Amino acid sequence: MERGELTPMILRRLRELQDKYALTGQDLLSNLEGLLHANYLKYWDYIHLDTLLSLQNTRTDFPDEFIFITYHQITELYFRLSLHEIAQIAEHNNLNGTFFLERMTRINRYIKNLTFSFDIMVDGMDSEQFKQFRMALLPASGFQSAQFRFIEICATDFVRLLKTEYQTETAETAEIQAIFNHLYWKEGATEGSTQKETITSIHFQEQYKDEFIARGEEYRYKNLWQKYLGLSEDQKTDALKQALRDFDQLINIDWRLSHFRSAVRYLKQGNEPLNATGGTNWQKYLPPRFQRTIFYPTLWTEEEKENWGKKWVHEFV
Ligand code: HEM
Numbered sequence: 001m002e003r004g005e006l007t008p009m010i011l012r013r014l015r016e017l018q019d020k021y022a023l024t025g026q027d028l029l030s031n032l033e034g035l036l037h038a039n040y041l042k043y044w045d046y047i048h049l050d051t052l053l054s055l056q057n058t059r060t061d062f063p064d065e066f067i068f069i070t071y072h073q074i075t076e077l078y079f080r081l082s083l084h085e086i087a088q089i090a091e092h093n094n095l096n097g098t099f100f101l102e103r104m105t106r107i108n109r110y111i112k113n114l115t116f117s118f119d120i121m122v123d124g125m126d127s128e129q130f131k132q133f134r135m136a137l138l139p140a141s142g143f144q145s146a147q148f149r150f151i152e153i154c155a156t157d158f159v160r161l162l163k164t165e166y167q168t169e170t171a172e173t174a175e176i177q178a179i180f181n182h183l184y185w186k187e188g189a190t191e192g193s194t195q196k197e198t199i200t201s202i203h204f205q206e207q208y209k210d211e212f213i214a215r216g217e218e219y220r221y222k223n224l225w226q227k228y229l230g231l232s233e234d235q236k237t238d239a240l241k242q243a244l245r246d247f248d249q250l251i252n253i254d255w256r257l258s259h260f261r262s263a264v265r266y267l268k269q270g271n272e273p274l275n276a277t278g279g280t281n282w283q284k285y286l287p288p289r290f291q292r293t294i295f296y297p298t299l300w301t302e303e304e305k306e307n308w309g310k311k312w313v314h315e316f317v
Pocket of ligand 1: 071072075076121122141142143144145148185188200259262263264266279280282286
């Protein structure tokens with residue numbers, strides 16, 4: 001093509017642009033002039049690299065705290081991606097099994113990445129440094145990750161997030177506000193010695209409780225489980241069931257155990273557990289076999305539920 005030649009394709013595009021601008025009362029010529037003066041997009045501007053790299057603000061001078069804060073931020077971005085996919089399933093007007101499966105597969109890929117990469121925490125920091133810089137971060141804890149709780153709330157019926165003894169038929173239809181205090185994670189927010197709620201948990205709820213309740217109500221009929229139940233029988237394929245089971249296992253066993261390994265590595269000295277964020281009995285709380293959070297109990301056999309999280313725990317404790 002010679003320079004300056006306006007091919008039929010270019011002319012067609014110009015006409016389409018003219019139509020587009022006409023729809024909103026703008027003219028093509030002014031917009032073309034704007035294009036002439038506009039700067040080229042640059043990678044670092046597009047991804048806001050400067051802002052991104054300005055967020056790793058450590059609280060101490062221990063070099064390994066930088067790894068700790070950065071990996072938490074990486075995790076939050078993967079959580080964000082997961083919530084982005086969940087919203088696409090929840091908001092879909094004409095949901096089918098294929099779309100559902102594709103999005104679940106994406107989510108599972110994110111959580112798998114997080115599970116495998118947890119070695120960055122488990123093996124990738126000097127434990128002497130950890131024990132010191134961690135004290136400077138009290139009483140903050142990953143326990144206060146709101147996105148983690150949003151993923152749980154959007155994944156299943158709220159009742160499934162309650163302590164097992166509160167998962168009754170009455171709770172299934174109760175207002176979220178009324179059952180909120182029976183959430184399983186309240187257990188992890190209790191001081192081992194006094195049974196009082198930790199300051200970590202009090203801060204967390206002051207900041208997010210209302211949002212959690214609102215999200216619970218919002219997702220009552222559009223959480224992943226309800227969306228699955230709403231599909232026609234022929235769309236509930238074995239592959240989709242498997243993807244939901246994988247998700248359940250990835251969040252409620254695999255990720256939690258990778259995370260638990262880091263607690264064991266840094267917070268256990270011989271047989272003596274170091275005090276965690278707020279004196280929580282994390283050894284009793286964190287392992288999935290004790291926690292027993294299961295998003296989709298009807299997709300598991302009795303035996304599978306009986307053995308929830310046991311195999312892995314045996315490997316690590
Ligand atoms: C060396 C690394 C880590 C250690 C030693 C550790 C330790 C702990 C401990 C002891 C708890 C129990 C609550 C408390 O006492 O604070 C906890 C909870 C939690 N942490 Fe971590 N953590 C680590 C890294 C992370 C990372 C990278 C994330 C990512 C966001 C994270 C997210 C969470 C979440 C979501 C909980 C609540 C889990 C639940 O309720 O089942 N943690 N962590």
